Amino acid sequence: MNLLEKIREAGIIGAGGAGFPTHVKLNCKVEYFIVNGLECEPLLQSDKYMMRNNSDEIIQAVEEIGKAIGAEHLVIGLKEEYKDEIxxxxxxxxxxxxxxxxxxxxxxxxxxxxxxxxxxxxxxxxPPAGIPLNVGTVVSNSGTVFNIYEAMQDKPVTYKFVTVIGEVAKPSIVKVPIGTTVKEVLEKCGGAITRDYAIIMGGPMMGKRMSKDHIESRVITKTDGAIIVIPEDHYLAQREKMTIEHMKNQAKSACIQCHFCTDMCPRNLIGHPINPHKIMRSIALNEDNKDVLKQAMICCECGVCEMYACPMRLSPKRINVYVKGKLRESGVKWENTTNTFTGNILRDYRKVPTERLVARLQLSGYKRQRLQEGEEINPIEVKIPLRQGIGAGTTAIVNVGDTVEKGQFIGRVEEGKMGANVHASIGGVVSEISDSIAIKAIQAEVIK
Structure with missing residues (x-):
């Protein structure tokens, strides 16, 4: 098998984002191959861990990927403060x-x-609504690249390194088999140290919030890199409870049109025609300006506008998400009117310092936590979703009662469809098949 075939067989998807199938992304010829080791969100450290401990594997994989896609430039992006990783x-x-x-x-x-x-x-x-391939580039997360190295050794994706941080007894980076419940991950880290808490799956800016009631049903997937535990009354948890109508009313009564949201918008700063302050004005004044509202479709939902820039603590990002959803329901698509986009000359002065952002999010205490390493979970049961990431789901190729080994194919994407295969993350017996495949480990009998 060539590299792309091995990647497809291993079920590799983007480990740090929406989960786009990697064999599809790398089926191209480009000038640049860029490895994203910047760990975009504050507090996350799983990519740092891999770059620090698996640098040989990452470099070897980058070289092989570069050959496969004909890349002239191979670049790993990371923060200059990552001394050990560098x-x-x-x-x-x-x-x-x-x-x-x-x-x-x-x-x-x-x-x-x-x-x-x-x-x-x-x-x-x-270009807005475009992809790196439009400018001769492909980007993969460092975790994805490590998975590609494993695929080169004929090892499929069966686990994730997950940062567990916040209100937990033992903040850690844990090796977690795919399909393990969040509850079991938290228990491995000593459990939550506060009675009433909420969970952020992913980073504090773009991660998904959920209540502690869901930790027994939510499982770790190929795209999960972090679990952040925060008090239930924390600022980030409370903001999620605000309704869209309340956000609209806030915009009507409190938006001062300072346009800080636009001035600091990362996509605006690289030349995209998105102006969040104009969208807020259109919503506040019921202008229904379609040309302005369409700009919401190219919002990347990073949250800078509402979590950092807005002095009135309004919600431009979630307004954009709401508008974007309505436009998509109506069949509206973004169309570029030019192929020329120029970055703002003031961009370097408008970047949001991570340290200040963390303080603004009231998370500075967590940034100082020392994470334990080397932890590994050995669950007695996993539930592996048949669909992970972007694309089609897989079809189970095992039956209830079958005994499977770790790494064995259990779900395969139909030929010609875009998706990612899934494999058993532990050895055991298939106990249930629905939208997930449940596997129970075989427990050794105790001899009395």
């Missing part, structure tokens, strides 16, 4: 006489946004 990667680059270059960035948010990273490395603006 040293590990430099050592591996020298060890393998690699042509990989490191692009070091200031610690700002969202440095790891795919389009922002491409702009930083190449100086090229990806």
């Amino acid at each position: 040293q590990a990667l430099k050592t591996s680059i020298g060890k393998f006489n690699s042509r990989v270059k490191l692009h070091l960035s200031r610690a700002f948010y969202p440095a790891g946004d795919e389009q922002v990273l491409v702009y930083e490395v190449t100086g090229r603006t990806i």
